[in-house]
Amino acid sequence: MQALLEHEDAEIRGLAEARLTVKSTIIETRTERIISIGRRGRVPFYLKYAGAHMHRWSGGDKMNPQNSPWAA
Numbered sequence: 001m002q003a004l005l006e007h008e009d010a011e012i013r014g015l016a017e018a019r020l021t022v023k024s025t026i027i028e029t030r031t032e033r034i035i036s037i038g039r040r041g042r043v044p045f046y047l048k049y050a051g052a053h054m055h056r057w058s059g060g061d062k063m064n065p066q067n068s069p070w071a072a
Contacts, residue, residue: 033063 004016037044046060058064 030063030068037061037063 001016004012007013045065048058048060051058
């Protein structure tokens with residue numbers, strides 16, 4: 001995408017710029033979700049026993065805290 005910002009065609013440059021402007025990152029999306037849930041009170045993290053393919057724990061409520069960058 002960064003290379004498209006320097007494309008010779010102005011329309012392609014404009015499309016690339018528009019895409020990068022509206023694109024969110026996974027960190028932003030997760031943060032917004034946690035803030036939204038936090039407005040209801042404490043932020044619960046649901047885990048489902050054997051919810052993943054190989055009977056590993058999986059997340060609930062569209063979140064899996066085990067995959068969060070701050071969980072490392």
